Amino acid sequence: MAAAPDSSPDARVVRTRNDILAAALKILADEGQESLTHPHLARVAGYSRATVYKHWPTRADLLQDAFDWLHDMPHHTPTGDLREDLVAELTMFRTVIRTYRVDRLLAVLADLAVSSAQMAQVRDQMVADGEAVVRSLLGTVTHGPALDAAALMLTGFVINAAMLHGGPPDDELIAAAVDLTLAGIRAED
Template identity: 50%
Template sequence: MPSSADMPGQDVRVARTRADVARAALAVLRAAGFDDLTHARVAEQAGYSKTTLYAHWPSRLDLLRLALDALGTLPHPRPTGDLRTDLVAELTAFRGSLADLRLDRVLCGLADGSAGADAAPLRDRITAEAQYGLRVLLAPRFAGARLDAALSMLTGVVACPSLMVGALPDDAALAAAVDMLIGSGEDSVR
């Protein structure tokens, strides 16, 4: 996050308030999820009044944007050079982010339509960040619609069970999805 020195003319107190609220929003998101990312909860966590939060960040999407800014980028493991291992590691990291940040609820909240058109850039930001490592790994092998389908299939194997049945996939499901996409040499049905 930029410091007040990076923002000419910005009051140090404003920068400190922004940083405090961003950390608090991220803490609420991690602890309670998107449903509880409210001005009241974030104000209580940050030690500021709701009035202050509403004055600077009038919507829940503003609070979510702050939380994502405080988070930075999602974790992506360092590639090993083995495509299968690297894809499974990316899916494992994405699963961890879903669990840690409850991103499934965030995406669901952004997709349900009640958040309006302002939600699309945040949804796209989360999706692009979640798919970044997979895209880098798969781009040499797939392009265009095939790359988009591969990305959707792999991120879907993590996100869909969470959204539809309330459980994250285990390691075996992640490995099976990668094997189905890139082939593992095992063609038998089990």
């Protein structure tokens, strides 16, 4: 008879890895990247140093897996009302930022990507996933440089507020950004 799934060796390994990767992201978000060391991570996650070193011999392996683990960020499912869909997606982005401190993780990734092609790939993948819904919504009403500019502006607006202005935008500011962008696209049509 098979063991219950949550006590099988595989399930235990998965749980251990999940616990430690979640703790790694928490350290990056709460304390900054300098604090992410194997010994500190072991303490925060509640595992032995040996366990942490066994799964991730180097800090680069650990960072890669931690960011990969974060990969599937939730998105709004479009309903067909462009304005409401954009507002809902940016509001979802705000929730994700608050929950996972994605703005801080992006700052860490941007810094690590300077010296690591591996981290630059992780950053590119995370950014592409992050902006996919906004880009595809805007792509229904504009194209070319105006689409690129609008997508960079709307996602950059949220990142800028969260990373450099003390917190992600409130409802009023999100609505103002979406309305300004859509008014601009329609006026240029």
